[in-house]
Amino acid sequence: MGRMAGSAQGRAELVAEAVLPVVEAAGAGPWLVAEDDSGRVAAALKAAKWSRWSQGDDAGAVAPPADPVAQAALRAPPDAQALTYAAARLAAAVPAGAPLWVYGHNDEGIKSAGKRLTGELWADAQTVATRRHCRIWRLTRTAAAAPQGLDPWWQAGAIDLGAGPRPWWSLPGLFAKGKLDAATALLLAALAKAPPVATTLDFACGTGVIAHAVRAANPAGTVHALDADALAVAATRRNVPDAQVALGDGWRAVGDLRVDRVVSNPPIHAGKLEDFAVLRALVHEAPAHLNPKGELWLVVQRQVPVESLLAQVFGRVDLADEDTRFRVWRADGPKER
Ligand SMILES: C[S@@+](CC[C@H](N)C(=O)[O-])C[C@H]1O[C@@H](n2cnc3c(N)ncnc32)[C@H](O)[C@@H]1O
Incomplete structure (x- = not known):
């Protein structure tokens, strides 16, 4: 092939x-x-x-x-x-x-x-x-009437980020079927040890799990979220009503937005095939969307070669946590040229 x-x-x-x-x-x-x-x-x-x-x-x-x-x-x-x-x-x-x-x-x-x-x-x-x-x-x-609107499609569930279960909404085809994914859980556990910041972007938000966790940890902060999937955006708007949620392909969704922290469990597939295009764009363009001293947090499967990618762009790259399947990376600072 x-x-x-x-x-x-x-x-x-x-x-x-x-x-x-x-x-x-x-x-x-x-x-x-x-x-x-x-x-x-x-x-x-x-x-x-x-x-x-x-x-x-x-x-x-x-x-x-x-x-x-x-x-x-x-x-x-x-x-x-x-x-x-x-x-x-x-x-x-x-x-x-x-x-x-x-x-x-x-x-x-x-x-x-x-x-x-x-x-x-x-x-x-x-x-x-x-x-x-x-x-x-x-x-x-057939001659049967077609369903209209999103109402028939909402899937009611629950998510527990440590403060007890809370209602959680998903829609057909969304990541992890609206459940807490194991990689996302590792990322959130590592993030919980970091000091809160004023503005955060959940890049590739799915149903809004990261956006919700950040908001719950620091209700005074501002949370932005983006996803390319219109159904993911609808779910995040419902699950995290006070987040600023944008629809679009990667950074195109948020124009020239700058934040203190970008957090992501990024897509590494297109359909069934491995595809790092969104991950690469996320990392390469992150500095243009970070305030001075801003930082990028990512969780990826261990085999994804993200350390070298981060090191091309950021001055400091740390392994914040890992388990047998996933690694959480934190990067900040300009790359010295
Ligand atoms: C691994 S899931 C993570 C979802 C959520 N953050 C979580 O942890 O549960 C990746 C998400 O990336 C989204 N995505 C795929 N391609 C994208 C793109 N080009 N721009 C923005 N989001 C994209 C998918 O729709 C999906 O919701």
């Missing part, structure tokens, strides 16, 4: 090339294309686009445009709940009897997508093509 084929971008191109001949032969639009991370499928079909995830300057959205379309196509998200959610939201734009084309790579769970989506909103799942380790499903819209 070449370098591109093993990258998230290479995978997106490969999947687009597999589906393009099928959808181009599928008849007239207008089309709605969802989660097309290569951009090639929507461009070829001159389609309206939807993604829950922000990518570059394209902001994610919790739902697609409501304008009715003749057909829709969805690159299946690997997460089963995210797949169900995306197909249900697309159903609002697709009339009864019209098709939804669902496509993806075998490594991303596409083999079970047809069966998984067969139900109240979508019927007659058929595999119409398999090629290049990809599969393309065709489903037909």
Whole structure:
């Protein structure tokens, strides 16, 4: 496998090339294309686009445009709940009897997508093509009414950060299903030993666990949070109502914001593939978003080569804590040149 084929971008191109001949032969639009991370499928079909995830300057959205379309196509998200959610939201734009084309790579769970989506909103799942380790499903819209808004999707749970369980809200496809992740727990334990600061940014906030912990430890401080996923932003706004929560792809979300501390359990995958692009941008651009004496805290799996990355950018890099799976890093100060 070449370098591109093993990258998230290479995978997106490969999947687009597999589906393009099928959808181009599928008849007239207008089309709605969802989660097309290569951009090639929507461009070829001159389609309206939807993604829950922000990518570059394209902001994610919790739902697609409501304008009715003749057909829709969805690159299946690997997460089963995210797949169900995306197909249900697309159903609002697709009339009864019209098709939804669902496509993806075998490594991303596409083999079970047809069966998984067969139900109240979508019927007659058929595999119409398999090629290049990809599969393309065709489903037909039923006449059942599509669910509207986020209300049917909220998942009520609880989280305990040491002060007893408190209600916690999640949505389909969010990190750790709205639970406290083991890496995040290690990061929060290390952070609890550090003095509070006035302004903190939870970078890649998920459901807002870090933002909530920082706020609870220092109610007088200001907490900012960002995530590329529109559903993560909605959940953090609900869980941490007094945080300033922004939607966007990495640092694009917060403009020229500067804070005293950036804290992150960063994404290290794009889909199922390892991808350090967001982590690299987080570290390289962090100094431009830190006040003088500001610091960056990160937790990553032990094998992620983050120490050398931090040392390229910061004058001081400390291992704040570690266990058998994860390491917590703290970095500050300018790099002497
Ligand atoms: C490992 S999870 C951490 C979530 C949360 N901070 C926690 O500890 O529970 C990483 C988060 O990064 C988000 N993410 C992925 N790509 C991103 C990007 N380009 N910009 C901002 N956030 C991104 C994902 O949506 C996900 O919520």
